[in-house]
Amino acid sequence: MNAAISFTGGTNSHDKDGVVGTVAVSAGELKLRASTTTPAVIGAPTSLADLSLALSVEKPGEFLIDYDIPSRDVRLQFMNSVNVLDKPLHLTYTHARRANLTALDGSLVLNPANKVWGRYGFGSGDCQVKYSYVQGGVRTFEPCYDVAKDSWDISVSQRIFYGDVIRAFYRTSSKVLGLELLWQGMNRDGRFKLTASMNLAEGLKVPKLSAQSTWNFEI
Structure with missing residues (x-):
């Protein structure tokens, strides 16, 4: 059984970002996760309104269920893959009850160097298309x-030492x-x-800085 622990912290001169902690455990074909966000201000009053507590159950490539405890919101994702002209098309259907979100994502792998991704939000009319080369x-x-x-979003990433990436x-x-x-180091743990x-x-202004680390352990 594999366990992965990740901690994320963010600071900004304008926002009061919190610290996020996530514990993920692989149990056979399922992945179980528990995550929480705490207030950035140490000593601040803590209640369910201040904390974000979420539990997740996932079977990679098939389904994901997220439950946010304070808001009692459930987010469902279902994944499937089909072939279109002998090319793999990966589909993800997402529904969040309180957020009133229903969306369909699709990514079509044309070849190892080219991929097209799209998303459509039912009801909201949100539609995005991304090309990766x-x-x-x-x-x-x-x-x-x-x-x-x-509007356009543009990103360029470059692999550097040992497969690490700067973007x-x-x-x-x-x-x-x-x-x-994004780097892993030589031990890859x-x-x-x-x-x-x-x-x-x-x-x-002073840039907003955030840091995230993920450690993998074998149990």
């Missing part, structure tokens, strides 16, 4: 078009510019991600 196996370009907002992105709708560094982002619409 891998150049030489080390550099990835991903433009994404949001039909509802008539730059820009979201035209929110004018957010960011840089991510853990994964680390650092993110720095800035909203250019607010002028030049």
Whole structure:
């Protein structure tokens, strides 16, 4: 049985982000997860309104059930794959009751270097299309078009030492510019991600920083 533990922390001069902790356990074909978000201000009053507590049950490639305890919200995901002209098409249907979200995601793998992804939100009319191109196996370009907002998101990532990745992105709708560094190190027992982002619409300010680490253990 495998257990994975991840901790995420974020700080920003304008927002009071919290600290997220997640414990994931693989039990046969199922993955069980429990996650919580605590207030960033130490000593702040803590109640169910302050904490985000969620439980998840997942069978990879088939279904995912998330239950948010404070809001009593259930999010369901069902996955399936079909072949279209001998190309694998991966489909994901998502429904969240309180969020009033119903969406269908699809990704079509044209070849190892080219993939097309799309999402449509029923009722909201939200529609996004993303194209992914891998150049030489080390550099990835991903433009994404949001039909509802008539805007583009663009990201470029580059593989560096031992398969680690550095990624730059820009979201035209929110004018957010960011840089991510994802690395695993030589022992491959853990994964680390650092993110720095800035909203250019607010002028030049101190970037928002966040850090995430994932450790894998065999039990």
